[in-house]
Amino acid sequence: MxxxxxxxxxxxxxxxxxxxxxxxxxxxxxxxxxxxxxxxxxxxxxxxxxxxxxxxxxxxxxxxxxxxxxxxxxxxxxxxxxxxxxxxxxxxxxxxxxxxxxxxxxxxxxxxxxxxxxxxxxxxxxxMDLSQAEAVMDVICAKNEYARKSSICQLKGSVSRKVRELREIILYQMAYIESALDDPEHISLDGYGEDLRKILNPVIDDVEQMIRTSDNGRIISEGIRTVILGKPNAGKSSLMNVLVGEERAIVTDIAGTTRDMLEEQIRLGDVYLQLIDTAGIRETADIIEQIGVSRAKEAAEEADLIIYVVDGACMLDENDEKIMDMIRNRRAIILLNKTDLDLVVSKEYLEEKTGHPVIAVSAREETGMKELEKMVSDLFLQGKIDFNDEVVITNVRHKRALEKTRDSLKMVMEGIDKGVPEDFLTIDLMDVYEELGLIIGESVEEDLVNEIFGSFCMGK
Amino acid sequence: MPYLEEYYDIVVVGAGHAGCEAALACARLGLETIVFTISIDSIALMPCNPNIGGSSKGHLVRELDALGGEMGKNIDKTFIQSKMLNESKGPAVHSLRAQADKQDYSREMRRTLENTAHLTIRQAEVSDILVEDHRITGVKTSSGAVYHARAVVLATGTYLRARCIYGDVSNPTGPNGLQAANHLTDSLIHHGIEMFRFKTGTPARVDKRSIDFSKMEEQLGDETVVPFSFSTDPESVQKEQVSCWLTYTNSETHRIIRENIDRSPLFSGVIEGTGPRYCPSIEDKVIKFPDKERHQVFIEPEGLYTNEMYLSGMSSSLPEDVQYRMYRTVPGLEKVSIVRNAYAIEYDCINSLQLKPSLEFKRIHGLFSGGQFNGSSGYEEAAVQGFMAGVNAAMQVIGREAFVLDRSQAYIGVLIDDLVTKENHEPYRMMTSRAEYRLLLRQDNADLRLREIGYQMGLVSEKDYQYVKEKERLIEEEIKRVENTPTGANPKVQDFLNCHGSTLLKTGSTLAELIRRPELDYFMLTDIDEKRPVLAYDVQEQVNISIKYEGYLKRQKQQVAQFKKLESKKLDLDFDYNQVGSLRKEAVQKLNLYKPVSIGQASRISGVSPADISVLLVYLEQMRRTAR
Incomplete structure (x- = not known):
């Protein structure tokens, strides 16, 4: 340039x-x-x-x-x-x-x-201010309708508004402390620490709320992180291939074929999924397979959604028990696979035992996929996540700034606990103020502007 | 041809607190210097409050001392009471204040000036600055004598076209009835300098014998006096002190003021100048805080030689009869007799945005200025500017780079940056809140921050410099020792902790960990720190603060690092901001008018928004890439 x-x-x-x-x-x-x-x-x-x-x-x-x-x-x-x-x-x-x-x-x-x-x-x-400009880029890059809606909300400045509101609160408190330093005759700091604690508690709540929504933001822009679990040869890879629409995973009849994880981004109706196929969960002596199993467990812990594939043609065993433990209290859907064969496990039994919804499918004959699509859509889009009145953070930079904001707020609290002199509190309050300012472009950081425009992805 | 012509390296106009520091700095750097004053008897005059220092001003004095200025040494020789303020608060806001014997202070400073080599003192009124081709060449006095110089420092204080006012009485004099300087303003305007008119005020002085001190609270000095100057032997300042006294105004005082407010020249429009918001008159306070039932009044002696007492907190420009009535409502002042009336003073000063951070005028090479002439208020604010203006005038004559302190180095840096960057429509007063990095800019570490710079300037002796180097080493060594000294959970330590209400140790710890506990500090640990070396108090104090507040100091240093990044992005003083297409019109106007030296300074100009700064950053980046 x-x-x-x-x-x-x-x-x-x-x-x-x-x-x-x-x-x-x-x-x-x-x-x-x-x-x-x-x-x-x-x-x-x-x-x-x-x-x-x-x-x-x-x-x-x-x-x-x-x-x-x-x-x-x-x-x-x-x-x-x-x-x-x-x-x-x-x-x-x-x-x-x-x-x-x-x-x-x-x-x-x-x-x-x-x-x-x-x-x-x-x-x-x-x-426009920085967060609006960034939201435009998110609109351009957004991969589904719901992500677009949230970007538009940010574009209108709901992030800016919220952040401005919080900054006002912080600024007022800094000004109060400082005017007390300069005019102790007229402004007293007696008992101020406790007052400040009461004022900052809701601010911390707000910041944490915004950080939490940024996890939704990640779901929106990258797709819902979905992990497929099941014991070996339950048909996980077949399911993956059906969903991906190509032969991505190697499918054999030999249990334990998928030793590591496969990732694929797919679209299921209106929703994008970051789909992760895992090694089958079982006790095994094979070292490489063991690694695969432990990775599968880790992936499951970080997942937004777990799809548990049950081999309906086999009796449930201790490996299934283990998986059911893993999905307890998680957002999960159970696929009762192999309806093309004689089922020895019943849908009702699984529903009762796990409390999760169960869909009977056949990965081989590609049946039950419409039901799966509808259920995923219901779970994520009409269910818990509501984009209309929430401030949603979809940007990594914003999230980082918010996390620093929260850390600094906690240091203010720690300072109050320790009873440090009030003028020390302004150091961390200043950090809070500056970090929040970075989000809306009211604090200037060297090279920030270039960094942001470097990340803009196309010619809007 | 003028009847008299003389040649000097540097001319200083004015011998108040700014002029004295400027003249001493230049002469001590070996430059032939002449300082002009309207009256030899008013050198380093304290026409208002009888004290030096106070909240944040104390910081200025200690910084000035660390750099090699005179004010700290002078007050150490002439104080009659000394107090470290805010001791119950954090170390950043501790501030030293000393009551001066006014006449002694002035006389002592005069003696120092008179005995400084290369320094000439002349009683005369400077009426013109001489400028050729945007370059200063000297000054002319009202008698027509010409003094050629390579640089000139203006430090005219409150004397330019000064007018003293109370009620409907208005006298065309400087402070204390001294002659005003009525000619220089025209010359300055003629050379394109933009002038403002400011005002300030002072309370009445009263006869000590007419005060009933039994109705007031006595304010004693500190038992152990801390000297202002880092070069003063602490033993030499432990002496007998006098007391100040505290009393309060009341609803009756306020009623009298309200009923007569229309007779105040401020409200009737007789006074045109803008007064200081942060050093308000009693009538301002009564109007501004209508709910306040009372305001503090400190009664302070003007010196040992006199019965005059200063009524701090009750400056006024109300008519004489109202002054009598309002003062006599205050407990202890019922029968007070006034020696000098309170008055407001109006004077010409400059719009300080015309100055570079070196305090040189942007448009007149070699012309520097400092003090109340720059639109500040207060002796200390004046002194530090006079010093910096003098040093930089000298550096220019010698052919060296200017010294500029930034906001992270000193209160002096904050003060000057504010003056040359922010629009200022009232007398500027230093305040703690103005310093963003105040935890690093403490009065206790001014020597550690600035001695080295003073040494580079050439105004700190080798001995003083080596002293601070050694102090630095001792501090570092002791911090290391304390960090690495383990303390076991033995009975002696547990007893000690128990005794101070501190949680007992379960496992071994270090001395440093114990110091970090809110209820403990370095000094208390003497009892259990068996191998502690003998160290001076000032070293111990630094060790304590460094360890105890380590986390905060570290975070503030990170803020400074961030600040320095924008400060280090320099801007060209000749740059035309119209070239940057996407700047807003207001920003272009302001930037072209004030010509900031760095992106950092630009970001502090009112009317320049963060978005404008982003634009400038992008533009600079483009320039850099193109150049490559």
Whole structure:
């Protein structure tokens, strides 16, 4: 990126590159309207003469060659997404046509936008704060509908609002301590530690709540971490292959074939799953298999969801008992596999014994998958997670800042416990204030800006 | 041709607390220096409160002393009571304050100036600065004499077009009826310097014989006096002290003030200048805190030689008759007789945003300034600026780099950074809360922080420098010893812990671990620390603080490291911020006007937002990459 880059007029396709019905090419910068005027004709006014925020029907030309019939939206800065003059060309969809129009735009004076550059300009022109800019990137990168909703919530500033609210509280307390230091005649700190403790307790709760939602945030942006468990040869790998839709796991009739874990990201209806196949759980003397088993247990401990595959054609044994122990009090679904064979285990028995929902399936004949899809969807989307009125943290950087915030708040509490002089408390309060400020871009940290824009993933 | 021309390296205008420090620093660095004063008898005059130091101001004095300034030594020679304030609070807010014998203080400083080599004292009013091509060449006095110089330090205090006011009485004089300096302002304006008009005030002085002390609380000095100067032998300051006295205003006092508030020149509009919010007059306090039933009044002696007493906390510009009535409502002052009336004083000062952090004017090479002329308030604030302005004038003449202290190094750094960075529309007073890194900037470690810098300046002697180096070594060694000395759970230790209400040991620990317990400290552990070496109190104090508050000190140091990153990103003083396309208009205006020296300083300018700073950071990064 060179100097004066910000004075360039940039352009990019700002809808997904797919064969959808409509595509949008966005141009932003001082020359945006002039560039559009060079390729757009409608026999009436030039775009440079039309009012801001108006739509115009016409045709895009490359020289004398007609490319497409389009609608053009003209927005003059600062009242646009980037804060600069902006033109959006709504053309007919189709990868080839969008690329062809973009090439023409570039040919007539714009330069291709770098990843995240529209958002970066919006941020630099004061059109959005950092957490909003980051949320835009999350929208672009979000892999499912629910993730998108939460990103939009963040975009509107629910994170900013909450963080600002907490910062206000902290700032007031710091100011109080400091004014007491300078004006002890009029402001007393007697008993202040206990007052501060009462004020900070709900703040810690709020911060912890936001950190917790960031785990949901991870579910949203990476998919629900789902571990498939079962004793050897229960059909875990067959299930994995059905769900993934290709031969990912090696399926044999030999128990213990999957010795380590396989991971795959899949989409099940509306939901993305980070699917992890594991080695079968059993007592074994094989060292490599033992390692696989212990890894499976670890993975299960970290999972958001456990799918326990039961071999319905075999009697339950001590290995099943072990797995049932592992899934107690966890979010789990039990698949009673091998309905294509004669079942010796009943659905009702499993339900009663574990308290988890049970679905009868046949991985081999691919039956029962619709039920599984619906159940996963119900569990995660209509169940516990509600994105509408919660502040959801979907960004790793925010989460890190929140964790530091919480740690500093705890140090303030520790200071109160130890009865350190009040002016010491401001040291940790200052850290709290600064860390919260980092989330909304009101504290400035060296290289932060570059780091953030470096992580922006495409040309919105 | 002027009838008289003389040549000096440096001219200092004014011999108050700023001017004295500036002149001494320059002369001690071997530069031929002349200091002008309107009256030889007013050198280092204390026209307001009779004390040096106090909350955060005490820090300034100790820092100044560590750098090689004079104020600390001078008060050690002339104090009549001394007290370490806030001892019940944390070490960051401990602050030394000493009552001065005003006349002694002034006389002693004059003696020091008169006996300093390369220093000339001249009684005259400087009326013009001489500037050629944005470069200072000297000054002219009102009598027409010209003094050529390579650098000039302005330290005119409250004397420029000064006016003293109470009620409807207004006298065109400086403090204490001294002659005002009425000509220099025009010359400064002529050379493009932007002026402000500030005001401050002082309470009445009263006759000791008319006070009934039996109705007041006696305020004694400390049993063991801590000297201000790191070079003063602590033994030499243990002497007999005088007392101050505490009494309070009451509802009757407040009623009289309220009923006569329309006769105050502040409220009637006679006074145009802006007063200090943090050093308010009694009428300001009564209006600002209507719910307060009473305010403190400290009665402080003006010296050993006089019966005059200072009524601290009751400065005023109300008419004489109201002053009498309100003072006489205060317990112990029922029959008080006033020696000098309270008054407010208005004076010209500069908009200090015209200065670089070195206290040189951005637009006039070689012109420096310090003290109340820069818009501050207080003797200590004045002294440290005068010192830094003097040192930097000298450095420029010698051809060395300027000395700039940053906010993490000293209260002095905070004070000057605030003055040259933040818009200031009232007399600036130093306060503890202004120093973000105050746990590191304690009055007890000013020598450890700044002796080395003073030594580099050339104003700290080899002996004093070696002393602090040795002190550093002893502290480090003792910390190491205490960290590594195990204490077993033996009966002696358990007895000791029991005796101090501390939890008994279950397993072995170290002395340092015990010191970290809230109820214990380094000094208490003497009983169970058998191998403790004999160490001076100031060394022991550092060991105690370093160990006891280790975690906090560490966290504050991390904050400083963060702060330094933005400070170290330098900005060019000639840079045109219009070049950065995406800065907001207000930010461009402010940045072009104030020309900050670093991103850090830019971030403290009001009107420059964090988003603007992000833009600047991105821009600098782009420049860096392009250059590569």
């Amino acid at each position: 060179g100097i004066g880059r910000e004075s360039d007029t940039i352009a990019a396709i700002s809808t997904a590159l797919s064969n959808s019905g409509i595509g949008i090419i966005r141009i932003s910068g001082g020359e945006a309207i002039a560039v559009a005027d060079r390729i757009f004709r409608n026999g009436k006014k030039r775009l440079s003469e039309v009012p801001s925020h108006t739509v115009h029907y016409g045709v895009i030309y490359d020289g004398d060659l007609i490319l497409d019939e389009v609608l053009v939206l003209v927005m003059r800065g600062p009242h646009s997404y980037t804060g600069e003059d902006t033109v959006e060309i709504d053309c007919h969809g189709g990868v080839l046509m969008m690329k062809r129009i973009l090439e023409t735009v570039i040919c007539y004076g714009a330069v291709p936008a770098e990843p995240g550059e529209f958002t970066k300009r919006a941020f630099l022109n004061g059109r």
